[in-house]
Every structure is written in structure tokens, then in C-alpha cells.
Amino acid sequence: MSVTELSKTPVAAPDFTAIKGRQQAAWRSGDYALVGVTLQIVGESLCEAIDLRAGERVLDVAAGNGNATLAAARRFAEVVSTDYVPELLKKGRERAEAEHLPVEFRFADAENLPFADASFDVVLSTYGVMFTPDQERAAAEMMRVLRPGGRIGLANWTPEGFIGQLFRTIGRYVAPPAGVKPPSLWGTEPRLVELFGPQAADIRVTRKSFNFRYRSAEHWIDLFRNFYGPVQKAFLALDTQLQVSLDADLRALIAQFDRGGSTLVIPGEYLEVVIVKQ
Numbered sequence: 504m505s506v507t508e509l510s511k512t513p514v515a516a517p518d519f520t521a522i523k524g525r526q527q528a529a530w531r532s533g534d535y536a537l538v539g540v541t542l543q544i545v546g547e548s549l550c551e552a553i554d555l556r557a558g559e560r561v562l563d564v565a566a567g568n569g570n571a572t573l574a575a576a577r578r579f580a581e582v583v584s585t586d587y588v589p590e591l592l593k594k595g596r597e598r599a600e601a602e603h604l605p606v607e608f609r610f611a612d613a614e615n616l617p618f619a620d621a622s623f624d625v626v627l628s629t630y631g632v633m634f635t636p637d638q639e640r641a642a643a644e645m646m647r648v649l650r651p652g653g654r655i656g657l658a659n660w661t662p663e664g665f666i667g668q669l670f671r672t673i674g675r676y677v678a679p680p681a682g683v684k685p686p687s688l689w690g691t692e693p694r695l696v697e698l699f700g701p702q703a704a705d706i707r708v709t710r711k712s713f714n715f716r717y718r719s720a721e722h723w724i725d726l727f728r729n730f731y732g733p734v735q736k737a738f739l740a741l742d743t744q745l746q747v748s749l750d751a752d753l754r755a756l757i758a759q760f761d762r763g764g765s766t767l768v769i770p771g772e773y774l775e776v777v778i779v780k781q
Contacts, residue, residue, distance in 0.1 A: 530732045567630070713770075
């Protein structure tokens with residue numbers, strides 16, 4: 504086949520249903536909540552950045568174990584918390600009940616939200632919606648359910664930050680799905696403009712860091728290898744020799760970012776994003 508013929512060969516579209524099935528399996532493995540709960544401060548910061556008001560109707564998309572959900576509920580918003588992993592919704596519900604916070608929890612796919620147009624004043628997502636395989640569809644759904652003049656608040660890991668580099672390292676061992684854009688693109692301003700710009704009156708981006716604070720590199724690797732689904736699944740997919748190699752690469756990555764000295768402190772860079780709908 505000639506180069507010209509190859510260029511005309513249609514490229515198969517990604518099977519988003521199959522990809523999401525694998526993602527669900529990854530996030531259901533381990534116990535993400537043990538990692539997720541350490542990120543609570545990010546949800547609090549995002550609610551302040553978006554100037555959340557009591558009584559506003561709020562949707563948390565790909566909410567995980569509910570960091571942004573709880574932050575919004577603590578500010579007396581009317582919150583609907585959604586995720587497509589039932590185990591994570593259960594963790595969020597348990598946290599809300601422990602704090603006596605009224606929250607509605609709904610099983611929902613970020614790419615097909617079961618809500619009417621213009622249903623919410625605010626839509627939030629902290630390190631959640633960025634992992635959807637169909638990025639355009641997820642962004643369009645967030646905009647669809649948001650009222651005119653409403654706000655979207657996002658926290659997205661950057662490509663060059665620690666978590667962006669973590670997924671890049673894992674990708675050298677376990678190839679990401681073909682045809683799917685990297686999640687870390689949500690951590691770049693040009694991509695956000697592509698996704699939301701046509702319907703946005705304003706997009707404000709602030710580069711921030713969340714500090715991962717652990718006892719040591721061994722402590723971080725042990726927790727993430729056993730409880731953080733994507734890392735756990737990566738190790739399980741490899742033979743013993745490659746597991747040793749991945750472990751060594753993760754230790755090198757940690758050493759590159761660590762600024763803690765006697766204990767581990769890793770700044771994880773992310774974008775705090777506030778989008779106002781036209």
C-alpha cells in the first residue's frame with residue numbers, strides 16, 4: 504500500500520464504552536478514597552475561587568469520594584454529587600452523613616449527565632472530569648446543564664507537574680488507549696479554551712500546587728501501589744522484572760520533585776479554573 508493510500512485509510516474511532524469500562528475497573532480497584540481524602544483542601548480552595556454562595560444549586564461531576572461536594576455543602580449550597588463508580592459515591596455519602604450535610608448522590612456518566620439543560624448555578628470537578636475519554640462530550644455536557652451566567656470550577660493536573668509526569672511514566676509501561684487525548688491536556692489553558700471557549704464569557708486560570716505529604720518515597724509508593732487504581736492496575740499488568748523497573752522509575756520521579764528533606768513533600772502542580780458561561 505502506498506503512502507497516499509495509507510493516508511486515506513480511515514482511522515477507527517476509539518471505543519469509548521470499552522475504555523470507560525476499563526477506567527471504572529481501575530478506579531474501583533484498591534481504595535481511592537484513602538488517597539482522595541488527602542486532597543480535600545483543593546475542593547475548599549475551588550469553592551472559594553468560584554465564589555460559591557449559599558443556596559446555589561451545585562453539580563459535582565466525577566466527584567470521586569466527594570471533596571468538592573463536601574466543600575460546597577459546607578457552604579450551604581444545594582449539592583448533587585455524581586460519579587460512575589458506585590464505590591466512590593458510597594464513600595462520599597458516608598462522609599456527608601458523618602458531617603450531617605444534606606447532599607444528593609447520583610450515579611452518572613460525565614459524558615451523559617442525566618439532568619435538564621440549565622439545571623445548575625455551578626458545576627464543579629476536582630481531578631475527575633479530566634479523565635473522561637471523550638473530552639469534547641464531557642465539556643459540552645457540563646456547559647449544557649449550567650445556566651447562562653453560571654460558573655464551572657475545575658482543578659486539573661498539569662502535564663508538566665508531578666501527577667502529569669506520573670501518568671507519563673506509567674504510559675511507558677502500559678500504553679494509554681489509542682486515539683484518546685491525554686487527560687493532562689485539561690491542565691493546559693489552550694485546551695480549556697478549545698473545550699469551553701465558544702460558550703464562555705470568561706475563563707480564568709490560576710496555576711497552583713497541592714503538596715503530597717508522606718513519610719517517605721516508600722510510603723508514597725506503598726499507598727499508591729495498593730490503593731490508587733491506575734498505579735495498582737499498572738503494576739498488576741506487568742511481569743516481575745517490569746514491576747521492578749516501574750518501581751525504580753517512580754522513585755526517580757519522586758526524587759526529582761521531592762523538596763521535603765527528612766520527609767516527603769511533593770508539589771503537585773494543577774490549574775484552578777473558573778469559567779463563566781455566556
